[in-house]
Amino acid sequence: MKRWITRGVATRGVLLAVLVLAVALPLLAQAPGPDYGEFNFLGLDRRGAVWIAAQLHLLFAAFVLGVPMFAVVIEAIGMFGGDEKYDKLAKEFTRLLLVAYSATAIWGAILVFFLSTLYPRFWAYLTAIFAPSMWVYAGLFFLESFTLYLYYYGWDAWKKGAAKKAHWCLGIMLNVWGTIVMFIANGWLTYMMSPPEGLTADTAPQTVQLWSAINNATWMPINIHRLLANVVFGGAIVGAYAAYRFLTSKTDEERAHYDWMGYTGNLIAIGALIVLPFAGYWLGREIYEFSQQMGITMMGGFMSWLWIIQAFLIGILFLAGNYYLWIGMGRIPGAERFQPYIKWMLLVLVLGVIVWATPNTMIADRDEIAAMGGIRHPFLQVLGVMSAKNTAVNLMILTTFLSFLMYRRANKDPVVPWARAGTMLQGAAFALCAVIVVFYGVYGYFVTAIVRIGFSVYQVLAVLATILFVIGIDMAMLRGARSRGEIRWGRMPDRSQYALLILAVTFTWLMGLMGFARSGIRQHWHVYEVIRDTSEQAFTPALGPAATIISICVLIFFGLVGLIFWLGGLAERSVYQEAEAKVKAGQEGRAALGDPMPAPSLGDVD
Amino acid sequence: MTNLKILFTVVATLAVFTFVANVIPQVQSAVPREIVLNADMPPEELAAIGEEIYAGAGGCTACHGLGTRAPDLLGVVGGVCATRVPGQSCKDYLWESLVNPTAYIVEGFDPIMIDQSIVSSQAELWTLVAFLQSQGGEITVNADDFAAALAADDAAASAPPPVAVTDLSQVDAVALITAQGCLACHALGGEGGMVAPPFEELRGQDPAFVLEGIVDPMATINEEYSTFAGTMPTIFGDLMSPVELDVLVDFFVGGAGGGAEAPGDAAEVPPDSVGGSR
Numbered sequence: 001m002k003r004w005i006t007r008g009v010a011t012r013g014v015l016l017a018v019l020v021l022a023v024a025l026p027l028l029a030q031a032p033g034p035d036y037g038e039f040n041f042l043g044l045d046r047r048g049a050v051w052i053a054a055q056l057h058l059l060f061a062a063f064v065l066g067v068p069m070f071a072v073v074i075e076a077i078g079m080f081g082g083d084e085k086y087d088k089l090a091k092e093f094t095r096l097l098l099v100a101y102s103a104t105a106i107w108g109a110i111l112v113f114f115l116s117t118l119y120p121r122f123w124a125y126l127t128a129i130f131a132p133s134m135w136v137y138a139g140l141f142f143l144e145s146f147t148l149y150l151y152y153y154g155w156d157a158w159k160k161g162a163a164k165k166a167h168w169c170l171g172i173m174l175n176v177w178g179t180i181v182m183f184i185a186n187g188w189l190t191y192m193m194s195p196p197e198g199l200t201a202d203t204a205p206q207t208v209q210l211w212s213a214i215n216n217a218t219w220m221p222i223n224i225h226r227l228l229a230n231v232v233f234g235g236a237i238v239g240a241y242a243a244y245r246f247l248t249s250k251t252d253e254e255r256a257h258y259d260w261m262g263y264t265g266n267l268i269a270i271g272a273l274i275v276l277p278f279a280g281y282w283l284g285r286e287i288y289e290f291s292q293q294m295g296i297t298m299m300g301g302f303m304s305w306l307w308i309i310q311a312f313l314i315g316i317l318f319l320a321g322n323y324y325l326w327i328g329m330g331r332i333p334g335a336e337r338f339q340p341y342i343k344w345m346l347l348v349l350v351l352g353v354i355v356w357a358t359p360n361t362m363i364a365d366r367d368e369i370a371a372m373g374g375i376r377h378p379f380l381q382v383l384g385v386m387s388a389k390n391t392a393v394n395l396m397i398l399t400t401f402l403s404f405l406m407y408r409r410a411n412k413d414p415v416v417p418w419a420r421a422g423t424m425l426q427g428a429a430f431a432l433c434a435v436i437v438v439f440y441g442v443y444g445y446f447v448t449a450i451v452r453i454g455f456s457v458y459q460v461l462a463v464l465a466t467i468l469f470v471i472g473i474d475m476a477m478l479r480g481a482r483s484r485g486e487i488r489w490g491r492m493p494d495r496s497q498y499a500l501l502i503l504a505v506t507f508t509w510l511m512g513l514m515g516f517a518r519s520g521i522r523q524h525w526h527v528y529e530v531i532r533d534t535s536e537q538a539f540t541p542a543l544g545p546a547a548t549i550i551s552i553c554v555l556i557f558f559g560l561v562g563l564i565f566w567l568g569g570l571a572e573r574s575v576y577q578e579a580e581a582k583v584k585a586g587q588e589g590r591a592a593l594g595d596p597m598p599a600p601s602l603g604d605v606d
Numbered sequence: 607m608t609n610l611k612i613l614f615t616v617v618a619t620l621a622v623f624t625f626v627a628n629v630i631p632q633v634q635s636a637v638p639r640e641i642v643l644n645a646d647m648p649p650e651e652l653a654a655i656g657e658e659i660y661a662g663a664g665g666c667t668a669c670h671g672l673g674t675r676a677p678d679l680l681g682v683v684g685g686v687c688a689t690r691v692p693g694q695s696c697k698d699y700l701w702e703s704l705v706n707p708t709a710y711i712v713e714g715f716d717p718i719m720i721d722q723s724i725v726s727s728q729a730e731l732w733t734l735v736a737f738l739q740s741q742g743g744e745i746t747v748n749a750d751d752f753a754a755a756l757a758a759d760d761a762a763a764s765a766p767p768p769v770a771v772t773d774l775s776q777v778d779a780v781a782l783i784t785a786q787g788c789l790a791c792h793a794l795g796g797e798g799g800m801v802a803p804p805f806e807e808l809r810g811q812d813p814a815f816v817l818e819g820i821v822d823p824m825a826t827i828n829e830e831y832s833t834f835a836g837t838m839p840t841i842f843g844d845l846m847s848p849v850e851l852d853v854l855v856d857f858f859v860g861g862a863g864g865g866a867e868a869p870g871d872a873a874e875v876p877p878d879s880v881g882g883s884r
Contacts, residue, residue: 247608292843292851296821302633309627385812452813498615506620524637527800533637540635551620558616 037118038267046118047537048549053114055512055553056560057107059233062511064101065178066234067093067147069227070268077414079164089261093238094152099564101148105141122526128205129213130188137184179227186222186458188212192527193518194218194290199530217290221283222518222560228276233507235268237561243497244565246490256490262500263328267404269507270321274397274467278460284355287521298521305543306517308359311389313510315353318396320499320506322349325403327496333485336412341402348399355392358383374477391441394463398433401467405474412481415540422477426470433466508557512550522544643729648655649736649745654750655815656737663721666734676719677712684743697746700735707790720790725839727762728755777850779857786842802838808858817855820846 039046071093078086115123127134151170158167170431194217199208242262288295297303326342329335358380380386405426414422440455447455522528524538532538541549625741660666670676677683687696692711694702702709707719722731732755736747783789783805789798794805808816819826821843845855 100795244612247612291846292821292848296818296843297635303637306632308630309623312626313623386814407843498611500610502619505616505624509620509623520635522634538637542632542634543627543630544632547624551624554620555617562612 004247005061008210018359028062035119035121035146037120037315037514039114039118045314045537046114046535048109050114050118051549052553053107053111054554055515055550056557057104057111058515059511059553059557060100060104061182062230063234063237064097065227066230066232067097067238068171068178069231070234071097072168072175075168075171076266079168086546089264091152091155092261094148094155096238096241096564097148098152099567100561101145103560103564105208119526122531125205125531129191129208129210132210133184133187133214134192137181137474140177140181140184144174144181147174147177182226182230183219183223184214184328186226187216189519190216191221191478192525193277193294193522194287195301195527195530199527201530203530218283218286220230221279221286223468225276225279225283225404228272228279229511231272231510232269232276235265235270235272235503236507237265239265239269240561241265243500243504244562246492246497247494250376252490255492259489259492262327262497266321266324266500266503270317270342270400270404273317274400277393291528294466294521297523298517302540302542303517303520305359306513308575309513309543309547310510311353313513314393315349315357316506317503317510318349318400319353320503322346322400322403324496324499324503325407326500329407329410330493331488331491332407332410334412335406338406338410341406345399349396352392352396354397355383355388361449386456387441387444387452390444390459391437394437394459395434397463398430398437398466399438401470402430405470408474409478411477411487413484414477414481416477416479421476422473426473426602429466505554505558508554509550510551512548516546516550633874634833641754641771643733643752645749647752647758649747650740652733652736652747653745654737655730656733656735656740659726659734660737664726664730664734676715679738679741681741684739684741687739687743692821696739697735697748697751700738701731704731704734720787724787724845725841727759729759731755750881762793777853782854786845791838805858811859813855813859816858817851820851820854 036046039049041049044052053437067083071090074093075090078088078090142229147170151167151174154167158164191213196208196216197210226276242258242265245263246255246258249258284295285297287298323343329338392514416422437459442460443454444452520540523540524533525531525532651817661749670679683700684696686696687699690699690712699710704722726734731753732747732752736745739745739747741750780794783794788794788805790803791799791815792805793799798804815826821840823840841853
C-alpha cells in the first residue's frame with residue numbers, strides 16, 4: 001500500500017509541477033509571441049485538440065467530484081444505521097476514484113499543455129488575471145489527493161468508534177476540497193462566458209480584479225448546476241461499473257452485490273436528475289440577464305435545435321431509467337400486482353417525449369412553408385411551445401416517481417391501520433398534481449409570456465410537493481410493514497444491465513452536448529465581447545460536427561473507464577477467488593468436525 | 607463475448623446520437639468580419655469599406671436598388687447629391703440623408719428609412735458617404751471628417767452606460783417604439799413604414815417568438831416580407847434593457863403591459879401571421 005501511495009504522490013507531484021510551469025511560463029515571458037500555435041494530428045486541429053482534452057478532463061473530474069458526495073452519505077448511512085453493507089458499498093465507490101483521479105490529473109495536464117502551446121497569448125491573458133487562484137488550485141489539488149488516499153487506505157484501519165467518525169470527516173473534507181477546486185476552475189471558464197461589466201479588449205488583464213473576475217454573472221449558477229450534475233454523472237457511471245461487473249460475474253453472490261450496487265447508482269443518478277433542471281433554469285435566467293443576445297443565441301438562434309436533441313436524450317434517460325425499474329420489479333415478490341399499470345406509464349412517457357422533442361419553429365423553404373400553410377406548422381405551434389413542454393416533462397417526472405414508488409412498495413404490505421386511507425391519500429395527491437400540471441399547461445396558452453413563465457414554477461412546485469408528501473406518507477406507512485419476500489438481488493435479466501450502460505452513455509453524451517452549448521454561445525469570442533477569437537477556427541460548428549467530436553470524447557472516456565473497470569475487476573476477482581477458496585476450505589473443515597456453525601459468506605470478504 | 611456486447615452497446619448508442627445530430631438542420635455560426643477603421647485611410651479604401659457595409663451589415667440593398675422602395679443609388683447618387691438641396695454640398699447632403707433621412711424625401715418615395723446612426727458608428731457612416739460619393743462623383747470625405755468621427759465614436763464608447771431601467775412603470779412602449787425608430791419599417795395604428803408587418807399583427811403571438819424577432823430578426827422570416835429580409839438591425843437586444851424588451855413584447859402581444867393601448871384586435875390577426883422581415 002505504501003508503495004502505491006508513494007507512486008501516486010510522485011505522479012501528482014509531476015503533474016503539479018507541470019501546472020506550475022504552465023502558469024509560470026506566460027508570466028515570465030516578456031516578448032510577445034504568436035497568438036496561436038500550430039497543431040494538426042490526424043486531421044484534428046488546435047480547437048479539436050483542446051476540445052477533446054477539456055471534455056475528457058471534465059468527464060473524469062465530474063466523476064471524481066460526484067462520487068465522493070454520495071460515498072460519504074452512504075458511509076454515514078452505514079455508520080449511523082449500523083449496516084456494514086453500506087460501508088462496503090461506500091468503500092467500493094471510493095476505490096473507483098483512485099484511478100479516475102489519476103486520469104483527471106493527466107487530462108488536466110494535457111489540457112494545460114494544449115492551452116499554453118496552442119493558445120499562448122490567450123493563456124497568458126488568463127494567467128495574468130487568475131494566477132493567484134491557480135496557485136491556490138494547485139495547493140488544494142495536492143490536499144485533495146492526500147485526503148483521498150487517507151480516506152481510501154485508512155478505511156479498514158479506522159473502522160470503529162471515534163476513528164470511524166474521523167474517517168467520515170475525511171470524506172467530508174475530500175468533498176470540501178473538491179468543491180472548492182471546482183468552484184475555482186468554474187471561475188475561469190465562466191469569466192470567459194460572462195466577464196464583468198466595463199471590460200474591453202484594451203483592458204490590461206493585470207488591472208482586472210481577481211474576485212470580480214471569478215464572481216461573475218454565471219459563476220454561482222454554474223457551480224450549483226455542476227454540483228448536481230456531478231452527482232447524476234457519478235451515479236450513472238457507478239451504475240455502468242456495476243452493470244459491467246454484473247455481466248462479467250461468475251458467482252451469484254457477486255451478481256447480487258453488483259445488482260444492488262447498480263440499483264443504488266441508478267437511484268442516485270435519476271434522483272439528482274429530477275432536481276437538475278431547476279439549476280438549469282437558474283443558469284439560463286442568469287445568461288439572459290447577462291446578455292439577451294447570448295440568451296437568444298442559446299435558445300432561439302443557431303443552437304435552437306440543440307434543445308431538440310437534448311429532449312431526445314432526456315427522453316431516452318427517462319425511458320431507460322423507468323425500464324430498468326420495471327424489469328427490476330421482476331425480482332421482487334409481490335411486484336406482479338403493479339404490472340398492469342406499466343403500459344399506461346409507458347404511454348405517458350412516450351407521449352411526453354414526443355411533445356418535449358417537438359420543435360417550435362422549423363427552418364423551411366418557400367415550398368415547405370406553403371405546404372405547412374404558414375411558417376409555423378399547425379402541430380408545432382401547439383406542441384412546440386413551453387406550455388406543452390413543461391406539462392410533458394412534469395408529467396414524466398411524476399410518472400418516474402410513480403415507478404419508483406411501486407418498486408419501493410412491491411414486496412411490502414403496510415400493517416398500520418390507516419394504510420388504506422394513506423394509499424388513497426397518495427393516489428389523490430398524484431391526481432391533484434396531474435390536474436394542477438395540466439391546468440397550468442392549458443391555461444398557459446391564454447396568457448402572456450411573463451405570466452406563463454410563472455406557471456412553470458407552479459407546475460414544478462406541485463410536482464416537488466407531491467413527491468415529498470407522498471414519500472413522507474410512504475415512509476410512515478411502511479414502518480414495520482409485512483414483507484412479501486426478500487428482493488432476489490442478482491435475479492435480473494442481462495438486458496436490464498444494458499439499460500444501465502445506455503443510461504451512462506447517454507448521461508455522458510448529454511454532458512458533452514451541454515458543454516458545447518455553454519461554450520458555443522460565446523461564438524467567436526474567447527472572452528465574450530472582450531477578447532475575440534481570431535484563429536481560423538473561430539466559427540462555432542453546427543450540431544453535426546459538434547456531435548462527432550462529442551462522440552469521440554465519450555468513446556475515449558468509456559474506453560479508458562472500461563480499462564479502469566477491467567483492472568479493478570482483475571484485482572477484485574483475485575480477492576473473490578481467494579475468499580472462495582477460504583470458504584470452501586472452512587466448509588470442508590467444519591463438515592469433517594461436524595461443526596453446525598453457518599459458513600462465512602463471500603459478502604463478508606472485502 | 608460479454609465484452610463485445612458491451613462495446614457494441616456503447617458504440618451503437620453513440621452512433622444513434624451522432625446520426626440524429628447530423629440529420630437535423632445544420633446551422634453554423636460564422637464569424638462576422640471586423641472592419642478596422644483609422645484616420646489615415648485613403649478615400650478609395652474608405653469607399654471600399656463603405657461598399658461592404660452598404661451591401662452587407664448596413665442592409666442598404668434591402669431597399670435601395672429595388673426601384674420600388676427607395677431610389678437606386680449605384681452609379682448615380684455621387685453625381686446628383688450636390689443638386690438636391692440648394693446650398694448643401696454633396697457630402698453634407700449624404701450625411702444628412704443617413705442621420706436624418708426624412709429631411710429630404712426624393713419625389714415618388716416614402717419616408718421609410720431609419721436614422722442610420724442607430725445602426726452604425728459615425729466612422730462607418732463616413733465610409734458610406736465616401737462610397738456613395740464614389741457612385742458618379744468625387745470623394746470629398748477627408749481625414750478631418752474621419753478623425754472627428756473616430757473621436758466621437760471613442761467618446762460614445764467610453765461614456766458611462768445609461769442607468770438600467772428596472773421599473774416596468776418607467777417604460778412607455780410607444781415612446782420606446784418611436785425612439786428606436788421602429789416605425790420606419792413597421793406601422794402602428796396606421797402610421798409608419800410598410801417594409802415589415804404592422805405591429806397589430808403581433809397581437810396574440812407567442813411572446814417568446816416576438817422577443818426572438820426583435821433580438822434575432824433573421825430567426826424567422828415572414829414570406830410576405832421576405833424581400834426585405836435582413837433590413838432590420840440585430841442590435842436591439844443590446845440597445846434595450848431586459849425590462850424595456852419585456853414591456854415592448856408585452857405591448858405587442860397585447861398583454862398586461864400593453865393594456866387597453868395594445869394595438870389591434872386578436873380577431874383581426876390571421877393565425878399564421880408572424881413578425882415578418884423584422
